[in-house]
Amino acid sequence: MAADHSQHEVDQARAEAAVRELLIAIGEDPDRDGLVETPARVARAYGEFFAGLRLDAADVLSKTFEIDHEEMILVRDIEVYSMCEHHLVPFHGVAHVGYIPAKDGRVTGLSKLARLVEMYARRPQVQERLTTQVADALCTHVGAQGVIVVVECEHLCMSMRGIRKPGSRTITSAVRGQLRDPATRAEAMALLLGGKR
Ligand SMILES: Nc1nc2c(ncn2[C@@H]2O[C@H](COP(=O)(O)OP(=O)(O)OP(=O)(O)O)[C@@H](O)[C@H]2O)c(=O)[nH]1
Numbered sequence: 001m002a003a004d005h006s007q008h009e010v011d012q013a014r015a016e017a018a019v020r021e022l023l024i025a026i027g028e029d030p031d032r033d034g035l036v037e038t039p040a041r042v043a044r045a046y047g048e049f050f051a052g053l054r055l056d057a058a059d060v061l062s063k064t065f066e067i068d069h070e071e072m073i074l075v076r077d078i079e080v081y082s083m084c085e086h087h088l089v090p091f092h093g094v095a096h097v098g099y100i101p102a103k104d105g106r107v108t109g110l111s112k113l114a115r116l117v118e119m120y121a122r123r124p125q126v127q128e129r130l131t132t133q134v135a136d137a138l139c140t141h142v143g144a145q146g147v148i149v150v151v152e153c154e155h156l157c158m159s160m161r162g163i164r165k166p167g168s169r170t171i172t173s174a175v176r177g178q179l180r181d182p183a184t185r186a187e188a189m190a191l192l193l194g195g196k197r
């Protein structure tokens with residue numbers, strides 16, 4: 001069963017105790033000078049890395065504006081820092097988010113697209129889920145008639161350990177509604193890649 005994180009702040013004391021145990025497990029001395037404050041620092045950092053567990057898409061997207069725009073809106077190169085849920089090491093890169101507003105022409109603020117990416121990135125994640133969650137939230141909470149989300153990241157679990165292939169990038173996409181139409185999708189991809197390649 002999925003944990004309910006909605007009311008749950010990071011348990012600092014528990015996180016600190018766990019980090020102390022990890023340091024002992026790797027053969028370190030958690031009481032040596034340089035490490036004395038490390039459990040508390042890591043616990044605070046984890047609070048930041050996973051702050052998205054305590055946020056909700058409905059809140060991020062609660063405000064819309066009536067600007068009567070029914071064409072595509074696309075924000076490109078939103079920086080992504082997330083944590084792979086398999087190894088708890090980072091994956092990072094960029095997200096591109098585009099949508100066609102609801103029929104009534106109401107739009108969300110541009111920054112909210114980046115906030116949405118940030119909210120889902122700051123959770124234990126896999127890149128595929130991050131991508132689909134952003135797309136689905138825009139359909140559900142903004143009533144978008146079409147959505148395209150492309151995420152391109154390097155996973156440190158593939159770079160600094162395991163298969164050790166630094167520089168390899170994983171690209172995932174989620175396409176919804178009118179953007180499934182080949183012509184509209186091609187227009188979105190052209191805007192999205194915007195002369196970069
Ligand atoms: N689909 C998907 N896989 C991911 C993501 N992040 C990491 N992984 C993969 O998760 C898999 C976990 O595989 P396991 O065999 O259980 O773990 P492992 O022995 O540490 O695997 P290796 O990384 O191959 O050494 C690895 O293939 C990772 O590359 C992601 O965002 N999406």
Ligand SMILES: [Zn+2]
Binds near residue numbers: 088
């Ligand atoms: Zn991983």
